[in-house]
Amino acid sequence: MKLEKGVVSNTQLIFLIMSFMQSMIMTVGFNYPLTKQDTWIAALAAFGLTLLMVLVYTSIAKKFAGLNLVQINDEVFGVYFGKVITALYIWFFFQLIIHYLYFFNSFWITYIMPETPRFAFLAMAVFICAFSIRSGIEVVSRCYVLLYAAVLVMVIGVTLLLIKDANPSNLLPILQSTPKDFIQSTHIFLTIAFCDIVVFLMIFPYTADNQNLKKPVLIAVCFSALFLLMVIFREILVGGARIYSSNTPNFALSREIDIAVILTRLDILVALNLFITVIMKITIFFYATSLSIAQTLKLKSYQPLLIPLGALCVTIAINLYPSDMEQFYAGQFIWPFNAGLMEIVIPIITLIVIAIRKLPKKGELSK
Amino acid sequence: MIMLILLYVVLVLIEVPGFVRKKRWRELTVFSVLIILAFVIGVFQIKHIDIPNPVRDTQYFVKSLFPFGYD
Numbered sequence: 524m525k526l527e528k529g530v531v532s533n534t535q536l537i538f539l540i541m542s543f544m545q546s547m548i549m550t551v552g553f554n555y556p557l558t559k560q561d562t563w564i565a566a567l568a569a570f571g572l573t574l575l576m577v578l579v580y581t582s583i584a585k586k587f588a589g590l591n592l593v594q595i596n597d598e599v600f601g602v603y604f605g606k607v608i609t610a611l612y613i614w615f616f617f618q619l620i621i622h623y624l625y626f627f628n629s630f631w632i633t634y635i636m637p638e639t640p641r642f643a644f645l646a647m648a649v650f651i652c653a654f655s656i657r658s659g660i661e662v663v664s665r666c667y668v669l670l671y672a673a674v675l676v677m678v679i680g681v682t683l684l685l686i687k688d689a690n691p692s693n694l695l696p697i698l699q700s701t702p703k704d705f706i707q708s709t710h711i712f713l714t715i716a717f718c719d720i721v722v723f724l725m726i727f728p729y730t731a732d733n734q735n736l737k738k739p740v741l742i743a744v745c746f747s748a749l750f751l752l753m754v755i756f757r758e759i760l761v762g763g764a765r766i767y768s769s770n771t772p773n774f775a776l777s778r779e780i781d782i783a784v785i786l787t788r789l790d791i792l793v794a795l796n797l798f799i800t801v802i803m804k805i806t807i808f809f810y811a812t813s814l815s816i817a818q819t820l821k822l823k824s825y826q827p828l829l830i831p832l833g834a835l836c837v838t839i840a841i842n843l844y845p846s847d848m849e850q851f852y853a854g855q856f857i858w859p860f861n862a863g864l865m866e867i868v869i870p871i872i873t874l875i876v877i878a879i880r881k882l883p884k885k886g887e888l889s890k
Numbered sequence: 891m892i893m894l895i896l897l898y899v900v901l902v903l904i905e906v907p908g909f910v911r912k913k914r915w916r917e918l919t920v921f922s923v924l925i926i927l928a929f930v931i932g933v934f935q936i937k938h939i940d941i942p943n944p945v946r947d948t949q950y951f952v953k954s955l956f957p958f959g960y961d
Contacts, residue, residue: 827909831901835928842935844946
Protein backbone atom coordinates (compact mmCIF):
# COMPACT_ATOMS: atom_id res chain seq x y z
CA MET A 524 0.00 0.00 0.00
CA LYS A 525 1.45 3.32 -1.03
CA LEU A 526 0.11 6.50 0.52
CA GLU A 527 1.65 8.90 -1.96
CA LYS A 528 1.15 8.24 -5.64
CA GLY A 529 2.94 11.25 -7.09
CA VAL A 530 6.47 11.11 -8.44
CA VAL A 531 9.01 13.90 -8.06
CA SER A 532 11.70 14.11 -10.69
CA ASN A 533 15.26 14.73 -9.54
CA THR A 534 15.34 18.25 -10.99
CA GLN A 535 12.17 19.07 -9.10
CA LEU A 536 13.79 17.61 -5.99
CA ILE A 537 16.64 20.12 -6.33
CA PHE A 538 14.18 23.01 -6.46
CA LEU A 539 12.11 21.53 -3.65
CA ILE A 540 15.13 21.34 -1.36
CA MET A 541 16.34 24.80 -2.35
CA SER A 542 12.96 26.38 -1.70
CA PHE A 543 12.75 24.45 1.54
CA MET A 544 16.13 25.74 2.71
CA GLN A 545 15.42 29.27 1.57
CA SER A 546 14.11 30.36 4.98
CA MET A 547 17.62 30.06 6.40
CA ILE A 548 18.21 33.63 5.25
CA MET A 549 15.55 34.73 7.72
CA THR A 550 16.85 32.87 10.76
CA VAL A 551 20.38 34.30 10.47
CA GLY A 552 19.29 36.78 13.13
CA PHE A 553 19.96 34.16 15.80
CA ASN A 554 23.67 34.17 14.96
CA TYR A 555 24.65 37.82 14.72
CA PRO A 556 24.62 38.57 18.48
CA LEU A 557 27.08 35.70 19.00
CA THR A 558 29.67 35.88 16.25
CA LYS A 559 29.02 39.34 14.77
CA GLN A 560 31.31 39.92 11.76
CA ASP A 561 32.62 36.32 11.86
CA THR A 562 29.19 34.87 11.13
CA TRP A 563 30.17 33.93 7.60
CA ILE A 564 32.99 31.73 8.94
CA ALA A 565 30.51 29.94 11.20
CA ALA A 566 28.20 29.48 8.21
CA LEU A 567 31.04 27.93 6.21
CA ALA A 568 31.94 25.58 9.07
CA ALA A 569 28.31 24.51 9.42
CA PHE A 570 28.14 23.98 5.66
CA GLY A 571 31.12 21.62 5.82
CA LEU A 572 29.49 19.58 8.57
CA THR A 573 26.21 19.58 6.65
CA LEU A 574 27.87 17.91 3.68
CA LEU A 575 28.81 15.02 5.97
CA MET A 576 25.26 14.82 7.30
CA VAL A 577 23.89 14.83 3.75
CA LEU A 578 26.04 11.79 3.03
CA VAL A 579 24.55 10.11 6.10
CA TYR A 580 20.97 10.87 5.03
CA THR A 581 21.44 9.85 1.42
CA SER A 582 23.21 6.62 2.30
CA ILE A 583 20.33 5.70 4.63
CA ALA A 584 17.90 6.51 1.82
CA LYS A 585 19.92 4.52 -0.70
CA LYS A 586 20.08 1.43 1.52
CA PHE A 587 16.30 1.45 1.82
CA ALA A 588 15.28 2.82 -1.56
CA GLY A 589 11.52 3.13 -1.81
CA LEU A 590 10.90 3.21 1.94
CA ASN A 591 10.18 6.37 3.88
CA LEU A 592 11.40 7.31 7.34
CA VAL A 593 8.65 5.44 9.21
CA GLN A 594 9.30 2.21 7.34
CA ILE A 595 13.08 2.64 7.71
CA ASN A 596 12.69 2.98 11.49
CA ASP A 597 10.58 -0.17 11.57
CA GLU A 598 13.19 -2.07 9.55
CA VAL A 599 16.19 -0.86 11.50
CA PHE A 600 15.01 -0.71 15.11
CA GLY A 601 12.36 -3.41 15.03
CA VAL A 602 8.60 -2.96 15.12
CA TYR A 603 8.21 -1.67 18.68
CA PHE A 604 11.32 0.44 19.28
CA GLY A 605 11.02 1.73 15.73
CA LYS A 606 7.58 3.09 16.58
CA VAL A 607 9.10 5.03 19.49
CA ILE A 608 11.68 6.64 17.19
CA THR A 609 8.93 7.40 14.68
CA ALA A 610 6.83 9.05 17.39
CA LEU A 611 9.82 11.21 18.31
CA TYR A 612 10.21 12.24 14.68
CA ILE A 613 6.51 13.05 14.29
CA TRP A 614 6.66 15.21 17.39
CA PHE A 615 9.81 16.89 16.08
CA PHE A 616 8.24 17.78 12.73
CA PHE A 617 5.16 19.03 14.53
CA GLN A 618 7.29 21.23 16.79
CA LEU A 619 9.01 22.69 13.75
CA ILE A 620 5.66 23.64 12.18
CA ILE A 621 4.66 25.42 15.39
CA HIS A 622 7.97 27.26 15.74
CA TYR A 623 7.99 28.51 12.17
CA LEU A 624 4.35 29.56 12.42
CA TYR A 625 5.07 31.54 15.56
CA PHE A 626 8.22 33.06 14.06
CA PHE A 627 6.45 34.27 10.95
CA ASN A 628 3.39 35.41 12.87
CA SER A 629 5.24 37.46 15.47
CA PHE A 630 7.33 39.12 12.77
CA TRP A 631 4.31 40.02 10.69
CA ILE A 632 2.39 41.37 13.68
CA THR A 633 5.30 43.36 15.07
CA TYR A 634 6.35 45.11 11.87
CA ILE A 635 3.57 45.13 9.28
CA MET A 636 0.07 44.80 10.74
CA PRO A 637 0.18 45.40 14.50
CA GLU A 638 -3.59 45.58 15.01
CA THR A 639 -4.44 42.21 13.49
CA PRO A 640 -5.27 39.35 15.87
CA ARG A 641 -2.76 36.51 15.93
CA PHE A 642 -5.35 33.99 14.86
CA ALA A 643 -5.84 35.55 11.42
CA PHE A 644 -2.35 35.03 10.01
CA LEU A 645 -1.97 31.57 11.51
CA ALA A 646 -5.26 30.36 10.10
CA MET A 647 -4.48 31.70 6.64
CA ALA A 648 -0.96 30.28 6.57
CA VAL A 649 -2.10 26.86 7.73
CA PHE A 650 -4.95 26.91 5.25
CA ILE A 651 -2.56 27.58 2.36
CA CYS A 652 -0.25 24.76 3.46
CA ALA A 653 -3.02 22.24 4.00
CA PHE A 654 -4.67 23.15 0.72
CA SER A 655 -1.45 22.77 -1.27
CA ILE A 656 -0.53 19.36 0.14
CA ARG A 657 -4.02 18.02 -0.26
CA SER A 658 -3.15 17.44 -3.91
CA GLY A 659 0.11 15.63 -3.15
CA ILE A 660 3.83 16.28 -3.20
CA GLU A 661 4.06 16.23 -6.99
CA VAL A 662 1.89 19.32 -7.37
CA VAL A 663 3.74 21.07 -4.55
CA SER A 664 7.11 20.40 -6.10
CA ARG A 665 5.93 21.67 -9.46
CA CYS A 666 4.44 24.95 -8.29
CA TYR A 667 7.13 25.78 -5.73
CA VAL A 668 9.64 26.25 -8.54
CA LEU A 669 7.74 29.45 -9.35
CA LEU A 670 7.71 30.66 -5.75
CA TYR A 671 11.40 29.90 -5.47
CA ALA A 672 12.08 32.01 -8.54
CA ALA A 673 10.13 34.89 -6.98
CA VAL A 674 12.17 34.73 -3.78
CA LEU A 675 15.39 34.51 -5.76
CA VAL A 676 14.55 37.63 -7.74
CA MET A 677 13.61 39.56 -4.60
CA VAL A 678 16.75 38.66 -2.67
CA ILE A 679 19.09 39.35 -5.56
CA GLY A 680 17.27 42.61 -6.33
CA VAL A 681 17.61 43.85 -2.76
CA THR A 682 21.29 42.88 -2.78
CA LEU A 683 21.95 44.79 -6.00
CA LEU A 684 20.20 47.88 -4.67
CA LEU A 685 22.24 47.80 -1.47
CA ILE A 686 25.62 47.11 -2.99
CA LYS A 687 26.56 50.77 -3.27
CA ASP A 688 26.48 51.17 0.52
CA ALA A 689 28.89 48.30 1.17
CA ASN A 690 31.78 49.09 3.44
CA PRO A 691 34.51 46.41 3.38
CA SER A 692 36.03 47.57 6.67
CA ASN A 693 32.96 46.16 8.44
CA LEU A 694 34.49 42.71 8.02
CA LEU A 695 37.39 43.66 10.29
CA PRO A 696 38.59 42.63 12.84
CA ILE A 697 38.42 39.07 11.65
CA LEU A 698 38.30 36.03 14.00
CA GLN A 699 37.53 38.06 17.11
CA SER A 700 34.80 35.85 18.60
CA THR A 701 35.54 33.43 21.42
CA PRO A 702 35.64 29.68 20.67
CA LYS A 703 32.48 29.08 22.72
CA ASP A 704 30.48 31.64 20.75
CA PHE A 705 31.85 30.29 17.50
CA ILE A 706 30.85 26.71 18.35
CA GLN A 707 27.41 27.84 19.44
CA SER A 708 26.90 29.83 16.24
CA THR A 709 27.99 26.88 14.11
CA HIS A 710 25.63 24.65 16.06
CA ILE A 711 22.75 27.04 15.42
CA PHE A 712 23.50 27.18 11.70
CA LEU A 713 23.84 23.43 11.53
CA THR A 714 20.58 22.62 13.27
CA ILE A 715 18.27 25.48 12.35
CA ALA A 716 19.44 26.41 8.88
CA PHE A 717 20.85 23.28 7.29
CA CYS A 718 20.08 19.91 8.83
CA ASP A 719 16.31 20.34 8.66
CA ILE A 720 16.63 18.36 5.44
CA VAL A 721 16.31 15.18 7.49
CA VAL A 722 12.61 15.66 6.76
CA PHE A 723 13.32 14.77 3.14
CA LEU A 724 13.77 11.16 4.20
CA MET A 725 9.97 11.19 4.02
CA ILE A 726 10.08 12.42 0.40
CA PHE A 727 13.09 10.60 -1.09
CA PRO A 728 11.11 7.39 -1.78
CA TYR A 729 8.76 9.32 -4.07
CA THR A 730 11.51 10.58 -6.36
CA ALA A 731 11.82 9.18 -9.85
CA ASP A 732 15.40 7.98 -9.48
CA ASN A 733 15.89 7.12 -5.83
CA GLN A 734 19.18 5.31 -6.35
CA ASN A 735 21.10 8.49 -7.21
CA LEU A 736 20.00 10.96 -4.58
CA LYS A 737 23.42 12.21 -3.56
CA LYS A 738 23.92 14.47 -6.55
CA PRO A 739 20.65 16.47 -6.47
CA VAL A 740 20.77 16.91 -2.69
CA LEU A 741 24.38 18.07 -2.72
CA ILE A 742 23.69 20.51 -5.57
CA ALA A 743 20.72 21.95 -3.70
CA VAL A 744 22.62 22.29 -0.42
CA CYS A 745 25.59 23.95 -2.14
CA PHE A 746 23.40 26.49 -3.92
CA SER A 747 21.53 27.27 -0.73
CA ALA A 748 24.77 27.77 1.16
CA LEU A 749 26.03 30.08 -1.57
CA PHE A 750 22.84 32.05 -1.25
CA LEU A 751 23.15 32.20 2.52
CA LEU A 752 26.72 33.48 2.25
CA MET A 753 25.59 36.19 -0.17
CA VAL A 754 22.95 37.37 2.30
CA ILE A 755 25.34 37.28 5.27
CA PHE A 756 28.00 39.25 3.41
CA ARG A 757 25.42 41.79 2.33
CA GLU A 758 24.23 42.25 5.89
CA ILE A 759 27.69 42.52 7.41
CA LEU A 760 29.07 44.79 4.68
CA VAL A 761 26.13 47.19 4.54
CA GLY A 762 24.69 47.01 8.04
CA GLY A 763 27.77 46.51 10.14
CA ALA A 764 27.40 46.85 13.89
CA ARG A 765 23.90 48.30 13.61
CA ILE A 766 22.19 45.02 12.73
CA TYR A 767 23.91 42.69 15.21
CA SER A 768 21.20 43.24 17.81
CA SER A 769 18.24 43.06 15.43
CA ASN A 770 16.31 39.81 15.30
CA THR A 771 15.26 40.43 11.70
CA PRO A 772 18.42 41.88 10.12
CA ASN A 773 17.14 41.22 6.63
CA PHE A 774 14.15 43.45 7.22
CA ALA A 775 16.08 46.14 9.06
CA LEU A 776 18.51 46.36 6.17
CA SER A 777 15.91 46.65 3.44
CA ARG A 778 14.74 49.91 5.00
CA GLU A 779 18.09 51.40 4.09
CA ILE A 780 17.46 51.15 0.36
CA ASP A 781 17.34 54.62 -1.08
CA ILE A 782 17.92 55.10 -4.79
CA ALA A 783 17.59 58.82 -5.53
CA VAL A 784 14.69 59.12 -3.05
CA ILE A 785 12.43 57.37 -5.59
CA LEU A 786 13.04 53.73 -4.83
CA THR A 787 12.49 53.57 -1.06
CA ARG A 788 10.47 51.60 1.48
CA LEU A 789 11.13 48.25 -0.15
CA ASP A 790 10.82 46.52 3.22
CA ILE A 791 7.46 45.05 2.29
CA LEU A 792 9.27 42.99 -0.36
CA VAL A 793 11.32 41.34 2.36
CA ALA A 794 8.22 40.76 4.44
CA LEU A 795 6.58 38.99 1.49
CA ASN A 796 9.79 37.10 1.02
CA LEU A 797 9.63 35.84 4.59
CA PHE A 798 6.01 34.88 4.12
CA ILE A 799 6.78 32.78 1.03
CA THR A 800 9.85 31.08 2.47
CA VAL A 801 8.12 30.16 5.71
CA ILE A 802 5.08 28.85 3.83
CA MET A 803 7.34 26.65 1.72
CA LYS A 804 9.01 25.31 4.84
CA ILE A 805 5.81 24.68 6.77
CA THR A 806 4.27 22.89 3.80
CA ILE A 807 7.02 20.28 3.76
CA PHE A 808 6.86 19.73 7.52
CA PHE A 809 3.08 19.54 7.41
CA TYR A 810 3.28 16.97 4.65
CA ALA A 811 5.85 14.91 6.56
CA THR A 812 3.85 15.05 9.79
CA SER A 813 0.56 13.99 8.25
CA LEU A 814 2.16 11.34 6.05
CA SER A 815 4.08 9.78 8.94
CA ILE A 816 1.03 9.75 11.22
CA ALA A 817 -1.01 8.11 8.47
CA GLN A 818 1.76 5.59 7.82
CA THR A 819 2.17 4.71 11.49
CA LEU A 820 -1.54 4.27 12.14
CA LYS A 821 -2.02 2.41 8.83
CA LEU A 822 -4.60 4.81 7.40
CA LYS A 823 -5.61 4.64 3.75
CA SER A 824 -4.62 8.23 2.98
CA TYR A 825 -3.15 11.23 4.76
CA GLN A 826 -5.70 13.78 3.51
CA PRO A 827 -8.18 13.27 6.41
CA LEU A 828 -5.50 14.37 8.87
CA LEU A 829 -4.92 17.78 7.33
CA ILE A 830 -7.89 19.61 8.87
CA PRO A 831 -7.49 18.42 12.49
CA LEU A 832 -3.69 18.82 12.35
CA GLY A 833 -4.11 22.35 11.03
CA ALA A 834 -6.56 23.19 13.81
CA LEU A 835 -4.14 21.78 16.37
CA CYS A 836 -1.24 23.79 14.90
CA VAL A 837 -3.18 27.04 15.06
CA THR A 838 -4.34 26.54 18.63
CA ILE A 839 -0.90 25.63 19.92
CA ALA A 840 1.03 28.23 17.92
CA ILE A 841 -1.18 31.10 19.05
CA ASN A 842 0.60 31.51 22.39
CA LEU A 843 3.71 29.45 22.05
CA TYR A 844 5.90 31.92 23.93
CA PRO A 845 4.98 34.78 26.24
CA SER A 846 7.18 37.11 24.18
CA ASP A 847 9.27 37.14 21.01
CA MET A 848 12.46 37.48 23.00
CA GLU A 849 11.86 34.12 24.57
CA GLN A 850 11.76 32.55 21.14
CA PHE A 851 15.00 34.33 20.36
CA TYR A 852 16.53 32.88 23.53
CA ALA A 853 15.15 29.41 22.82
CA GLY A 854 16.48 29.54 19.25
CA GLN A 855 19.95 30.31 20.53
CA PHE A 856 20.24 28.16 23.62
CA ILE A 857 17.54 25.48 23.75
CA TRP A 858 16.43 24.44 20.27
CA PRO A 859 19.88 23.50 18.84
CA PHE A 860 20.14 20.65 21.37
CA ASN A 861 16.62 19.45 20.76
CA ALA A 862 17.12 19.52 16.99
CA GLY A 863 20.64 18.11 17.18
CA LEU A 864 19.28 14.99 18.81
CA MET A 865 16.82 14.31 16.00
CA GLU A 866 18.86 15.59 13.06
CA ILE A 867 22.36 14.40 13.90
CA VAL A 868 22.45 11.84 16.70
CA ILE A 869 19.59 9.56 15.65
CA PRO A 870 20.51 9.37 11.91
CA ILE A 871 24.09 8.46 12.85
CA ILE A 872 22.82 5.80 15.27
CA THR A 873 20.57 4.52 12.48
CA LEU A 874 23.53 4.22 10.15
CA ILE A 875 25.59 2.40 12.80
CA VAL A 876 22.74 -0.04 13.48
CA ILE A 877 22.40 -0.65 9.74
CA ALA A 878 26.11 -1.45 9.56
CA ILE A 879 26.00 -3.77 12.60
CA ARG A 880 22.87 -5.68 11.55
CA LYS A 881 24.04 -5.77 7.89
CA LEU A 882 20.69 -4.42 6.66
CA PRO A 883 18.89 -4.60 4.34
CA LYS A 884 18.82 -8.39 4.29
CA LYS A 885 18.51 -9.89 0.82
CA GLY A 886 15.00 -10.59 -0.41
CA GLU A 887 13.42 -8.76 2.51
CA LEU A 888 12.91 -5.44 0.77
CA SER A 889 11.11 -6.90 -2.19
CA LYS A 890 8.03 -7.91 -0.23
CA MET B 891 -16.97 30.89 22.20
CA ILE B 892 -19.92 30.54 19.84
CA MET B 893 -17.62 31.35 16.93
CA LEU B 894 -15.24 28.60 18.03
CA ILE B 895 -18.00 26.02 18.24
CA LEU B 896 -19.35 27.10 14.84
CA LEU B 897 -15.88 26.85 13.31
CA TYR B 898 -15.38 23.32 14.57
CA VAL B 899 -18.86 22.28 13.49
CA VAL B 900 -17.99 23.43 9.97
CA LEU B 901 -14.66 21.58 10.07
CA VAL B 902 -16.37 18.40 11.20
CA LEU B 903 -19.11 18.71 8.58
CA ILE B 904 -16.52 19.05 5.82
CA GLU B 905 -14.82 15.72 6.53
CA VAL B 906 -16.96 13.38 8.61
CA PRO B 907 -19.79 12.56 6.14
CA GLY B 908 -17.15 11.27 3.71
CA PHE B 909 -15.74 8.86 6.31
CA VAL B 910 -19.15 7.54 7.25
CA ARG B 911 -20.13 7.03 3.63
CA LYS B 912 -16.91 5.15 2.80
CA LYS B 913 -16.97 3.29 6.17
CA ARG B 914 -13.48 4.42 7.10
CA TRP B 915 -13.74 4.06 10.89
CA ARG B 916 -9.99 4.14 11.48
CA GLU B 917 -9.67 7.56 9.84
CA LEU B 918 -12.72 8.75 11.75
CA THR B 919 -11.14 7.77 15.08
CA VAL B 920 -7.86 9.57 14.39
CA PHE B 921 -9.74 12.59 13.08
CA SER B 922 -11.95 12.79 16.17
CA VAL B 923 -9.08 12.43 18.63
CA LEU B 924 -7.07 15.21 16.98
CA ILE B 925 -9.98 17.57 16.54
CA ILE B 926 -11.22 17.10 20.12
CA LEU B 927 -7.70 17.85 21.35
CA ALA B 928 -7.60 21.02 19.25
CA PHE B 929 -11.05 22.05 20.45
CA VAL B 930 -10.19 21.57 24.14
CA ILE B 931 -6.98 23.60 23.84
CA GLY B 932 -8.94 26.28 21.99
CA VAL B 933 -11.53 26.48 24.76
CA PHE B 934 -8.80 26.83 27.38
CA GLN B 935 -7.28 29.68 25.44
CA ILE B 936 -10.53 31.54 24.95
CA LYS B 937 -11.28 31.25 28.68
CA HIS B 938 -7.72 32.46 29.48
CA ILE B 939 -6.89 29.39 31.52
CA ASP B 940 -3.14 28.86 31.61
CA ILE B 941 -2.15 25.40 30.47
CA PRO B 942 1.47 24.44 29.81
CA ASN B 943 2.30 24.63 26.13
CA PRO B 944 3.52 21.14 25.13
CA VAL B 945 5.77 22.34 22.32
CA ARG B 946 7.52 24.95 24.43
CA ASP B 947 8.00 22.66 27.41
CA THR B 948 9.27 19.54 25.65
CA GLN B 949 12.19 21.44 24.16
CA TYR B 950 13.23 22.60 27.63
CA PHE B 951 12.87 19.02 28.82
CA VAL B 952 15.04 17.62 26.02
CA LYS B 953 17.62 20.33 26.67
CA SER B 954 17.75 19.34 30.36
CA LEU B 955 18.79 15.81 29.34
CA PHE B 956 22.07 17.14 27.97
CA PRO B 957 24.80 17.54 30.58
CA PHE B 958 26.22 20.66 28.91
CA GLY B 959 24.91 23.92 27.56
CA TYR B 960 26.00 27.34 26.41
CA ASP B 961 24.75 29.48 29.33
